Amino acid sequence: MKLPTRPARVTALVAIGLASVLAVSACTDNSVSTSSTGAADKTLVIDKSFDLKTSDPARAFELTGSIVDKAIYETVLDFNGSDVTKVVPGIATFEENADNTVLTLTMDGTHTFSDGTPVTADDIVFSLQRVQGIAGNPSFLLDGVTVAKVDDKTITLTSATSNPALPFILPNPSLGIVNSKVLKANGGTTGADDAAEAFLNTTSAGSGPYQLESYDVTTKVAFALNPNYAGTKPAYSRVVLENVEGPTQKINVQAGSAQVALDLNADQVQGMDSSVKVLKNASPYLIYSWYNQDPAVGAGVTDNADFVKAVRQGIDYSKLLSIAGEGSTQPGGMVPSMFLGAITSDPANVFDLTAAKASLAASGYSGEPVTFSYPNDITVNGLQMQTLAEAIQSQLKDVGITLTLAPSPISTFLDAFRAGKLQSGIMYWGPDYPDPADYLVFNPGESLGLRAGWAAGSDATVTAAADAASAASGDDARKTAYEAWQNAANATGPFIPVIQPGQYAVTTSEISTLDLNPVWTVDIADIK
Amino acid sequence: MTSPDLRDPALRDPALDAPTAGAATRLRFAAVRSRLRLPSAYRRPMAIVGFTIIALWFIVAIFVPWIAPFDPLAQQFDRLQPPGPVNWFGTDSLGRDVLSRTLYGARISLPLALILVVASAIIGSVLGAIAGYFGRAVDEVIMRVADLVFAFPTIILAMIVTAALGPSLTNAVIALLFVSWPSYARVMRSMVLGARSREYVVAGRLLGFSPFRSLQRDILPNVAAPVLVLATLDFGNAILLLSGLSFLGLGATPPTPEWGAMVADGVQNFSDWWLAAFPGLAIFTVVVAFNLVGDALRDSLDPRTAGAVQGVKI
Numbered sequence: 045m046k047l048p049t050r051p052a053r054v055t056a057l058v059a060i061g062l063a064s065v066l067a068v069s070a071c072t073d074n075s076v077s078t079s080s081t082g083a084a085d086k087t088l089v090i091d092k093s094f095d096l097k098t099s100d101p102a103r104a105f106e107l108t109g110s111i112v113d114k115a116i117y118e119t120v121l122d123f124n125g126s127d128v129t130k131v132v133p134g135i136a137t138f139e140e141n142a143d144n145t146v147l148t149l150t151m152d153g154t155h156t157f158s159d160g161t162p163v164t165a166d167d168i169v170f171s172l173q174r175v176q177g178i179a180g181n182p183s184f185l186l187d188g189v190t191v192a193k194v195d196d197k198t199i200t201l202t203s204a205t206s207n208p209a210l211p212f213i214l215p216n217p218s219l220g221i222v223n224s225k226v227l228k229a230n231g232g233t234t235g236a237d238d239a240a241e242a243f244l245n246t247t248s249a250g251s252g253p254y255q256l257e258s259y260d261v262t263t264k265v266a267f268a269l270n271p272n273y274a275g276t277k278p279a280y281s282r283v284v285l286e287n288v289e290g291p292t293q294k295i296n297v298q299a300g301s302a303q304v305a306l307d308l309n310a311d312q313v314q315g316m317d318s319s320v321k322v323l324k325n326a327s328p329y330l331i332y333s334w335y336n337q338d339p340a341v342g343a344g345v346t347d348n349a350d351f352v353k354a355v356r357q358g359i360d361y362s363k364l365l366s367i368a369g370e371g372s373t374q375p376g377g378m379v380p381s382m383f384l385g386a387i388t389s390d391p392a393n394v395f396d397l398t399a400a401k402a403s404l405a406a407s408g409y410s411g412e413p414v415t416f417s418y419p420n421d422i423t424v425n426g427l428q429m430q431t432l433a434e435a436i437q438s439q440l441k442d443v444g445i446t447l448t449l450a451p452s453p454i455s456t457f458l459d460a461f462r463a464g465k466l467q468s469g470i471m472y473w474g475p476d477y478p479d480p481a482d483y484l485v486f487n488p489g490e491s492l493g494l495r496a497g498w499a500a501g502s503d504a505t506v507t508a509a510a511d512a513a514s515a516a517s518g519d520d521a522r523k524t525a526y527e528a529w530q531n532a533a534n535a536t537g538p539f540i541p542v543i544q545p546g547q548y549a550v551t552t553s554e555i556s557t558l559d560l561n562p563v564w565t566v567d568i569a570d571i572k
Numbered sequence: 573m574t575s576p577d578l579r580d581p582a583l584r585d586p587a588l589d590a591p592t593a594g595a596a597t598r599l600r601f602a603a604v605r606s607r608l609r610l611p612s613a614y615r616r617p618m619a620i621v622g623f624t625i626i627a628l629w630f631i632v633a634i635f636v637p638w639i640a641p642f643d644p645l646a647q648q649f650d651r652l653q654p655p656g657p658v659n660w661f662g663t664d665s666l667g668r669d670v671l672s673r674t675l676y677g678a679r680i681s682l683p684l685a686l687i688l689v690v691a692s693a694i695i696g697s698v699l700g701a702i703a704g705y706f707g708r709a710v711d712e713v714i715m716r717v718a719d720l721v722f723a724f725p726t727i728i729l730a731m732i733v734t735a736a737l738g739p740s741l742t743n744a745v746i747a748l749l750f751v752s753w754p755s756y757a758r759v760m761r762s763m764v765l766g767a768r769s770r771e772y773v774v775a776g777r778l779l780g781f782s783p784f785r786s787l788q789r790d791i792l793p794n795v796a797a798p799v800l801v802l803a804t805l806d807f808g809n810a811i812l813l814l815s816g817l818s819f820l821g822l823g824a825t826p827p828t829p830e831w832g833a834m835v836a837d838g839v840q841n842f843s844d845w846w847l848a849a850f851p852g853l854a855i856f857t858v859v860v861a862f863n864l865v866g867d868a869l870r871d872s873l874d875p876r877t878a879g880a881v882q883g884v885k886i
Contacts, residue, residue, distance in 0.1 A: 311665075311844070312843070366651070367665070420739075420821045421821060423840075430826055434647075435666055437826075438646075438647050438666070449825055449826050449827070451821060452738070452739065456735070
């Protein structure tokens with residue numbers, strides 16, 4: 045074969061070089077699309093550390109799954125932005141009967157699925173019954189609830205006992221409404237034999253603002269607009285949710301290759317340059333400390349009321365907030381600050397070293413070491429439990445209390461904690477749904493109460509306050525009752541609400557609106 | 573050509589025949605110097621560097637309350653401050669002085685590594701000597717148990733043992749003891765196997781020595797050197813393993829200033845480089861120093877290996 049002449053070879057090399065550059069440019073479609081300014085073809089890139097398992101709403105109960113399902117599916121009821129204290133209509137409006145046992149949903153009939161067919165009462169009944177029937181992770185949300193169609197516009201949800209939290213549960217993306225006809229044609233049922241998960245991981249069958257374009261649980265999920273969406277058209281026609289770890293998210297958002305980063309912690313958002321915006325909120329996760337009331341475990345120390353009081357007064361909450369970083373907050377009670385019934389502060393949980401020493405003296409504590417357990421492989425919104433434990437140990441040392449730290453992996457820790465065998469420690473609680481009823485487990489004889497050795501009947505005042513809160517109906521009455529319950533629990537209970545860590549979203553300057561929500565983290569259709 | 577006959581008085585140096593008082597003194601000094609002089613293996617620059625670093629760390633470990641500028645547990649400074657005039661190594665995520673914690677770390681890592689190496693050397697050597705001397709069933713049982721331990725990766729087995737016992741430095745030492753004795757047993761067994769049929773051992777036995785006396789008097793002095801070399805080289809490894817367990821949250825319990833645990837803290841705050849860099853440097857210096865000393869010891873006690881390692885023909 046004859047080689048081309050020298051000028052011909054140079055031309056060929058230049059051509060190959062240009063072709064390579066063009067090919068590489070074409071592969072980096074994010075940057076090309078992102079730079080586009082036309083509203084119709086704007087692409088939004090969001091960085092998230094994935095915990096994605098499935099996009100099937102009846103099976104997903106992970107943070108990433110909620111972001112995905114919130115974009116694809118609508119729910120019968122909804123929340124506005126980051127406010128989870130007030131339920132707003134979704135596909136339907138709602139009414140409850142006087143004793144909160146029957147919730148009636150009335151459809152407005154304007155919603156359509158991505159294939160253009162209208163959302164019907166049958167779709168709602170099928171979707172909710174499917175969540176119950178599959179018995180997956182989110183099925184407990186509808187425990188004891190019977191879903192029935194009344195007519196083409198009306199559905200009733202009947203609870204076995206009073207269930208005032210149900211309207212706050214229904215906006216959960218796991219209760220998204222799916223197209224029953226499409227699903228039934230692809231293996232969907234309302235029982236354990238449902239086989240539609242694989243279909244839903246490739247094709248979305250919802251009425252939400254977006255539909256699935258591509259889906260990979262390990263790398264990225266891409267969304268395209270749903271042309272038949274009944275609501276306001278989102279600002280971005282295409283959204284890519286990428287699986288990226290925290291340190292890389294920081295680099296990406298600063299370089300502009302992603303517009304939103306969702307997993308940066310307090311220390312990582314420090315020192316960000318002015319080209320990005322940092323949104324700081326309190327996380328719905330509650331970190332609490334407990335002191336076992338069972339005399340066999342408490343050994344006459346942690347089951348002493350004055351000792352617990354000394355701890356409450358001896359923890360320097362403001363110092364812990366400075367360690368946790370901006371955006372973190374001290375909840376007044378066990379209900380996180382953004383939920384209905386939350387209290388902003390309680391005089392029982394205020395740092396006062398002198399009062400703490402007096403309470404300790406009254407308790408008769410004589411310096412014996414108290415075992416303080418915590419999971420050492422857990423971080424809550426980037427805040428290490430170990431850091432908090434070491435800080436509390438140091439603060440209580442000033443009071444005169446000797447804590448012996450007992451770290452263990454979460455699996456080992458949970459075995460002993462659930463058995464109620466740990467003398468004291470710190471742990472966290474993430475909300476299953478944004479309602480104070482989710483926190484009634486921190487009561488005598490309830491599941492979390494028993495972990496702290498707080499047996500049924502051991503505190504009549506708190507039990508009565510909890511019963512009143514559980515039975516209250518209507519937002520105002522419930523708010524008052526839950527506040528009273530938390531005040532009572534702070535006065536005599538073994539649980540000390542310590543801190544809600546900060547939750548951060550970092551965006552490029554082109555993003556003007558982004559709301560962090562405790563249930564679905566972020567609604568990507570609302571990002572502008 | 574024949575060499576000159578030094579017996580011929582005409583050829584002798586008169587000074588040799590009648591040494592002066594000064595020459596005698598010089599000879600005595602030379603003899604003393606020769607007795608005090610370290611073997612050449614210890615006088616290599618690398619060995620001297622190793623000895624110096626180890627000596628410095630032991631001095632730090634002993635006198636740290638007077639050396640460290642601050643209380644290693646006091647959360648008294650601003651959090652995550654970079655190295656500066658007050659806190660030379662910066663501060664950690666709870667506002668503690670990293671320099672003081674690094675210096676106090678020597679009090680944890682060095683004694684525990686020493687205990688670990690000495691205990692595993694004693695246990696391994698005794699079991700290896702018994703296996704090698706008595707042979708047969710005793711040998712089979714001991715060495716199969718050793719093989720069993722060898723079958724698992726060291727750190728994984730140590731993690732399992734520590735996780736079962738609960739995280740603490742004592743349990744970490746027990747776990748590492750469990751995984752590190754077999755290497756000593758193997759070396760000691762092979763040495764005893766070679767020594768037990770030597771004439772002086774057989775002679776001792778014929779004189780009626782008990783097995784214990786035979787092992788103690790005749791065999792042990794002749795096989796101790798390789799074990800001593802192995803122990804010195806193993807010291808750095810022991811520090812690394814202890815730090816590794818603490819790094820994984822299975823060793824030191826907070827707020828103990830242990831080097832491995834401090835490195836683990838630093839990994840959580842990667843942009844604050846000083847958290848992991850200084851305790852990491854402490855681990856590095858100690859491990860390298862013990863390896864240098866181990867090499868020197870091996871060259872001194874086992875010249876054949878030294879030749880093999882250095883390519884020197886003996």
